[in-house]
Amino acid sequence: MANSADAVDGHDLGDRHERYDLAVVGAGPAGLAAAAAAAEHGVRVALLDSAPWPGGQFYRQPAAELRASRPQALHHHWPAFQRLLARLDVARERVTLLADHHVWSVTGGSGAFAVRALTGPDQRQARQLTARQVLFATGAHERQLPFPGWTLPGVVGAGGAQAMLKAGLVLPGRHVVVAGSGPLLLAVASCLVTAGATVPLVAEAADYLGYARGARVLAANPGKLVEGAQHGATLLRHGVRLRPRTAVVAAHGTDRVEAVTLGRLDAAWRPVPGSEWRVPCDAVAVGHGLVPQLELPLELGCRTRRLPDGSAALVVDAAQRTSVPGVWAAGESTGVGGVQLAVTEGELAGLAVAGQTAAPRELLRRRARQRAFAELMAARHAPGGGWTQWLDDATEVCRCEEVTARQVRDAVSELGAPDQRTVKLLTRAGMGWCQARMCGPAVARLCGAHDDGAPTRPLSTPVPLGLLAECDTPAPPSEGAPDDHP
Amino acid sequence: MVVIGAGMIGAACADALARRGMRVAVLDRGPVVGGTTGAGEGNLLVSDKGPGPELELAVESLRLWRELAEDLGPRALEYEPKGGLVVARDRQAFTELQASARLQCLSGVTTVEVPADALGELEPHLAPGLAGGVHYPQDAQVQPALAAAALLRRARDTGRVHLLAATTVTGLSEGRVETDAHGTLLCASVVNAAGTWSGEIAALAGATLPVLPRRGFVLVTEPLPPLVRHKVYAADYVADVASGSADLQSSAVVEGTAAGPVLIGASRERVGFDRGLSVPVLARLAAQAAELFPALREVRVLRAYRGFRPYLPDHLPAIGPDPERPWLFQACGHEGAGIGLAPATARLVAQLLDGEQPFMDPAPFGPGRFGKEQA
Numbered sequence: 001m002a003n004s005a006d007a008v009d010g011h012d013l014g015d016r017h018e019r020y021d022l023a024v025v026g027a028g029p030a031g032l033a034a035a036a037a038a039a040e041h042g043v044r045v046a047l048l049d050s051a052p053w054p055g056g057q058f059y060r061q062p063a064a065e066l067r068a069s070r071p072q073a074l075h076h077h078w079p080a081f082q083r084l085l086a087r088l089d090v091a092r093e094r095v096t097l098l099a100d101h102h103v104w105s106v107t108g109g110s111g112a113f114a115v116r117a118l119t120g121p122d123q124r125q126a127r128q129l130t131a132r133q134v135l136f137a138t139g140a141h142e143r144q145l146p147f148p149g150w151t152l153p154g155v156v157g158a159g160g161a162q163a164m165l166k167a168g169l170v171l172p173g174r175h176v177v178v179a180g181s182g183p184l185l186l187a188v189a190s191c192l193v194t195a196g197a198t199v200p201l202v203a204e205a206a207d208y209l210g211y212a213r214g215a216r217v218l219a220a221n222p223g224k225l226v227e228g229a230q231h232g233a234t235l236l237r238h239g240v241r242l243r244p245r246t247a248v249v250a251a252h253g254t255d256r257v258e259a260v261t262l263g264r265l266d267a268a269w270r271p272v273p274g275s276e277w278r279v280p281c282d283a284v285a286v287g288h289g290l291v292p293q294l295e296l297p298l299e300l301g302c303r304t305r306r307l308p309d310g311s312a313a314l315v316v317d318a319a320q321r322t323s324v325p326g327v328w329a330a331g332e333s334t335g336v337g338g339v340q341l342a343v344t345e346g347e348l349a350g351l352a353v354a355g356q357t358a359a360p361r362e363l364l365r366r367r368a369r370q371r372a373f374a375e376l377m378a379a380r381h382a383p384g385g386g387w388t389q390w391l392d393d394a395t396e397v398c399r400c401e402e403v404t405a406r407q408v409r410d411a412v413s414e415l416g417a418p419d420q421r422t423v424k425l426l427t428r429a430g431m432g433w434c435q436a437r438m439c440g441p442a443v444a445r446l447c448g449a450h451d452d453g454a455p456t457r458p459l460s461t462p463v464p465l466g467l468l469a470e471c472d473t474p475a476p477p478s479e480g481a482p483d484d485h486p
Numbered sequence: 487m488v489v490i491g492a493g494m495i496g497a498a499c500a501d502a503l504a505r506r507g508m509r510v511a512v513l514d515r516g517p518v519v520g521g522t523t524g525a526g527e528g529n530l531l532v533s534d535k536g537p538g539p540e541l542e543l544a545v546e547s548l549r550l551w552r553e554l555a556e557d558l559g560p561r562a563l564e565y566e567p568k569g570g571l572v573v574a575r576d577r578q579a580f581t582e583l584q585a586s587a588r589l590q591c592l593s594g595v596t597t598v599e600v601p602a603d604a605l606g607e608l609e610p611h612l613a614p615g616l617a618g619g620v621h622y623p624q625d626a627q628v629q630p631a632l633a634a635a636a637l638l639r640r641a642r643d644t645g646r647v648h649l650l651a652a653t654t655v656t657g658l659s660e661g662r663v664e665t666d667a668h669g670t671l672l673c674a675s676v677v678n679a680a681g682t683w684s685g686e687i688a689a690l691a692g693a694t695l696p697v698l699p700r701r702g703f704v705l706v707t708e709p710l711p712p713l714v715r716h717k718v719y720a721a722d723y724v725a726d727v728a729s730g731s732a733d734l735q736s737s738a739v740v741e742g743t744a745a746g747p748v749l750i751g752a753s754r755e756r757v758g759f760d761r762g763l764s765v766p767v768l769a770r771l772a773a774q775a776a777e778l779f780p781a782l783r784e785v786r787v788l789r790a791y792r793g794f795r796p797y798l799p800d801h802l803p804a805i806g807p808d809p810e811r812p813w814l815f816q817a818c819g820h821e822g823a824g825i826g827l828a829p830a831t832a833r834l835v836a837q838l839l840d841g842e843q844p845f846m847d848p849a850p851f852g853p854g855r856f857g858k859e860q861a
């Protein structure tokens with residue numbers, strides 16, 4: 001660390017900070033499983049999550065005042081979640097659960113990482129702790145591909161709609177068109193109809209026929225089939241149609257969405273001319289898959305790989321170790337693969353952190369099987385390059401900075417901007433509040449890439465300047481941390 | 487002509503050469519503005535420079551920036567002639583600041599002393615208790631990426647400029663530039679505008695140029711209603727720029743932008759190309775900004791970014807022909823002032839190439855001044 005300003009003053013911080021063996025960032029299925037497995041083997045764990053309750057995207061809990069409404073009605077895996085919580089409870093002397101803690105930076109190296117979080121009302125209180133190792137279980141966020149009218153009120157993320165339902169038990173509308181791509185759409189639609197909405201149709205841009213080619217992988221994942229079948233049965237019962245190779249190519253309305261235009265797509269996701277038709281609705285739930293949330297590990301220099309759908313995911317070894325010593329990862333941060341894979345990876349990572357070198361064979365087998373399934377899904381639902389054809393020039397691609405498709409296209413064609421970063425510099429797309437979480441993948445793909453890019457963000461969430469000013473203490477010295485991050 | 491590097495300096499050089507009728511290829515191994523130009527700020531400052539060749543270059547450059555803004559339209563560059571305000575924390579700093587301002591006056595800089603009780607008129611949200619300040623009306627700003635892009639566009643519109651992005655220079659000798667993507671380019675002269683990486687380009691030709699990186703972080707806040715009107719910084723900044731020490735130094739320049747966010751930057755450290763996040767460095771920038779503008783404490787910092795300034799040991803750029811290779815023109819090593827100094831640098835390069843009487847003595851920028859041993 002001699003090279004890093006963090007260690008310029010070089011002195012130890014003494015007892016000013018809480019110390020742990022392991023900081024787990026993210027208390028979704030992966031983080032919960034990792035924390036439980038590690039703590040059961042004697043590791044002192046801090047488990048941090050920005051949400052008010054543990055559970056992550058999948059085991060999202062309703063706000064306390066809504067608790068009575070049987071959240072499990074919307075969950076297929078509620079008992080598994082209860083079991084994880086029970087294990088943490090048994091190990092509670094070694095697990096500090098820090099809910100409502102948004103981690104904005106992790107610095108340092110193996111043996112001494114400084115983890116800085118914001119907490120309290122409006123996230124205006126600082127909390128810092130140190131940990132010998134860190135594990136990123138930060139999950140994923142939804143990939144959005146814009147279309148004309150997508151900024152109208154009533155157009156929501158598919159995952160967002162499900163989250164709203166699980167957390168607040170509110171519906172985004174009464175007649176909800178579900179669209180985009182990925183296995184999530186079925187889950188979202190089935191959640192919506194169960195909660196009382198009508199879903200005129202589910203428009204899936206990819207072609208489900210392709211699953212046949214992965215029949216072996218599917219057969220090896222019976223759980224997934226059962227889950228798919230359950231959603232399928234629910235949708236059938238409610239008369240919901242699934243239309244493959246179909247996309248919402250425009251949303252219409254004045255104050256709020258009133259209808260959508262749907263169009264047939266060819267294999268490259270190009271809209272087929274003349275195939276459009278209109279469907280009335282008062283909400284649209286769209287999502288085009290999930291993209292791992294990587295800003296914290298990227299800042300530490302962790303290596304990534306591209307998945308078949310173009311998303312970037314952390315490279316991990318058999319023990320869930322990233323390329324940076326002392327840094328581990330599990331769940332969607334290593335590639336989107338669903339809740340069961342997240343739990344399996346968390347379990348394996350927790351055991352490895354605790355020094356349990358001989359992982360149970362069954363866990364390893366399960367991970368291999370579930371990963372194969374994840375890769376199959378990623379390949380089937382990879383966005384085709386033709387989607388950009390449904391974007392008209394006036395469509396706002398970056399909502400924060402109000403940058404249109406035309407501006408992005410000009411930067412690409414006139415100045416040869418080849419990537420999201422250059423477009424950002426030339427148009428401001430991605431400079432606003434969400435820091436390109438929303439528009440990044442779309443802009444990267446408008447530049448002609450078949451991937452989502454992976455923008456770096458030194459601060460993973462906005463930090464009040466006054467709090468930042470008080471962080472003028474160096475991170476603790478680490479054990480042989482790399483000083484030049486690639 | 488071949489210009490290596492499509493950053494601010496390369497863009498300005500391509501434009502200046504093309505306007506003189508030369509045919510130019512601009513090469514960059516990455517995209518346009520993908521280097522330091524896309525990772526810094528766009529302060530065009532005379533206020534931070536003491537009397538000497540750099541200030542002379544800066545005064546001419548700021549004049550040229552005004553012309554460019556008239557020609558291309560201020561919006562194309564996000565040009566804002568907002569002026570700088572340097573403040574002093576105590577009596578002694580104020581006395582030093584006044585003395586240095588008087589010297590700057592002799593070099594063509596306009597300075598206006600501002601007594602403590604008049605600071606509030608210029609900057610209503612400035613902290614109380616400062617000893618005084620100096621107002622520099624010439625200080626201005628551009629958005630560097632847009633400015634470089636605008637110059638490249640104008641150059642290309644002459645019909646004499648080819649932009650070859652994603653093209654790495656792999657070899658260099660008289661009359662020949664070897665590239666990975668476009669084979670060998672034949673040319674009369676080469677302009678090395680490869681910024682922080684110019685030392686590598688020089689080495690390809692067998693020349694020595696000890697350019698090193700100096701890291702800087704910039705903080706960007708959420709968009710705010712107008713709160714900061716000028717470029718405001720504390721007087722110790724002037725000392726930082728000239729410092730030879732490898733430690734962190736920073737005295738944050740605080741400025742509002744047309745888009746709303748306040749920019750706070752930049753720190754200066756010599757840590758090689760270490761991209762690692764340094765929270766204490768960000769913290770110091772934040773603390774300095776909050777000291778000048780207490781209202782910023784409650785404001786959220788949305789993002790931070792970093793870049794690597796190209797610096798030479800004496801903190802002056804290298805501009806002009808290599809002493810042993812008259813075909814190789816250096817235009818690099820502008821450290822934290824490459825945006826501000828770009829138009830005058832380009833003018834100097836063009837004049838030297840054309841064999842014209844240069845507007846100032848280029849000797850202090852001579853690329854031969856480091857000798858051969860100093861790599």
Ligand SMILES: Cc1cc2nc3c(=O)[nH]c(=O)nc-3n(C[C@H](O)[C@H](O)[C@H](O)COP(=O)(O)OP(=O)(O)OC[C@H]3O[C@@H](n4cnc5c(N)ncnc54)[C@H](O)[C@@H]3O)c2cc1C
Nearest residue numbers: 026028029030050056057058103139159187331332338339
């Ligand atoms: C909306 C939605 C619906 C889904 N529905 C299904 C479904 O029906 N079936 C299925 O199999 N899978 C579904 N999935 C996928 C499933 O949720 C994931 O596979 C699973 O949650 C992954 O677990 P994880 O622990 O990796 O990440 P997550 O569950 O996403 O947990 C990550 C956690 O990290 C926290 N976090 C992230 N960054 C920070 C930070 N900087 N500081 C503090 N905390 C942070 C987040 O708050 C979150 O709680 C869905 C995913 C989403 C997004």
Ligand SMILES: Cc1cc2nc3c(=O)[nH]c(=O)nc-3n(C[C@H](O)[C@H](O)[C@H](O)COP(=O)(O)OP(=O)(O)OC[C@H]3O[C@@H](n4cnc5c(N)ncnc54)[C@H](O)[C@@H]3O)c2cc1C
Nearest residue numbers: 493495515521522523526529655681702793823824825826
């Ligand atoms: C944080 C920060 C704040 C700053 N603030 C200011 C400020 O307020 N005002 C100011 O005037 N200056 C400022 N600067 C400094 C300014 O950004 C630089 O001086 C300026 O951008 C240098 O421009 P350049 O064209 O020389 O270099 P660059 O923009 O780096 O361009 C060099 C180009 O050469 C290319 N290249 C390198 N090697 C090769 C090769 N082998 N083949 C082909 N191409 C190659 C690179 O890809 C790059 O695009 C700041 C810098 C930083 C880091």
